Amino acid sequence: MSEVIHVRIEKERAQKALERLKKLDFFLPQFEIKRDGEYILIPVSRNVEKEENIVIECEPREMKIMPQGHAGSFDLIGDIAIIHERKRIDHDFMVQFILKSKGNIRTIYLDMGIKGETRLRDLKLLYGEDNPVTMYRENNIIMKVDVKKAYFSPRLSTERYLVSRNVTDGEYIFDMFAGIGPFSLNIAKRTKCKIVACDINSDAVELLKYNLSINKLLSDVEVHEGNSYKIIKELKPFNRIIMNNPVNQYESLDEIIESLTDGGRLNIYMVEDQETIEEKMEYFIGKGMFLETKRVVHGYSKSKSMYSLQYRRDPT
C-alpha cells in the first residue's frame, strides 16, 4: 500500500511553491502532480510540516491522504488533527499514519458531522487528551481555536489571504458569519479598514475578541453577538459584505445586495453542484451584480464543490 501526502496550493502560486519544495528536498518527483479544481496537489515527503516558515507561500495545512482503498483527509489545527472520512476508514491506521508523519500532534478527533445554525462539530476522540483548545497560525495571524465550541476550518486560509489582498484601505466591511474571526483578522492585519464582525454563537464571539486582542487588532474590528440579518439593517451600507456560511441557506439576499454601496463588493461562499451554481450566479446577475472572481475552494462531496464568488454592485 502506498500513501502520499500532497500540499494543496492555489494554481497561481503552485510553481513558486514547487520550486521551494524542491529546494527544501520535500518534493517527491516519483509521484504525480495533480489538479483539484483551482488547486494543484504537490506530492511531498512526510516531514514537510516541520518547515513552518514556508506556510505563507505554501500552506501545507491541509494534508490529503490518499492511500489505496481508503478515502479520507485530515486537517491540522495547531496540535490537533481532525480526520474527515468520505468512505469508511480504518481509524487505527489513520491515527498511526498521522502520528508517524506529524511530530507535534496531541489530540486526534474523528469528525462525526457538523450540525445546526452554529455549525458545531460532533467530534469523537480517537487519540490523546480530550482538550479541544489549541493555538493556530495562518498568514501571520495567531488564533485561539476551540474545535468543539466554535466552527473553524483551516481549509479557507488561502481564500482569506486572497480576499484580504483584494481589500483596499478605507473600506467599511461586514463579516456576517465571523466565527472566531479569521476573515476579519486577515483583513485587519493587512489593511486600514473599519470592520464589523458578527456571530450568533457566544463562544465564537468570545474567541473572536480574544483573537483580536492577541493580534493587537481590537481597535480595528467592532464585534457584535447576534443575528447578522438583523444587525445589517442597523449598520448598512457597507463597501464589502462577507458571507461565509456556505452550507446553511442564505436569507434575504435581495436586502443584502441593497445593503452594499454603489461599487460595493460581496464575497459569498456557496456549496453547490455545477448546475445549481449556474442558477445562483444568474440570480446575482439579474440583480445587477458584476462577477469579478469565481474560484473553486475545494471539493465538498462527489458532485458538489465549495465556490468563492466575488461580485461588485454596479451603480443602477
Ligand SMILES: C[S@@+](CC[C@H](N)C(=O)[O-])C[C@H]1O[C@@H](n2cnc3c(N)ncnc32)[C@H](O)[C@@H]1O
Ligand atoms: C461556516 S461558519 C464560518 C465561520 C468563519 N467565517 C470561518 O471562516 O471560520 C458560519 C458561522 O456563522 C454563524 N452564524 C450562523 N447563522 C448566523 C446568523 N444568522 N448571524 C450571525 N452568525 C451566524 C455560526 O455560528 C458560525 O460561526
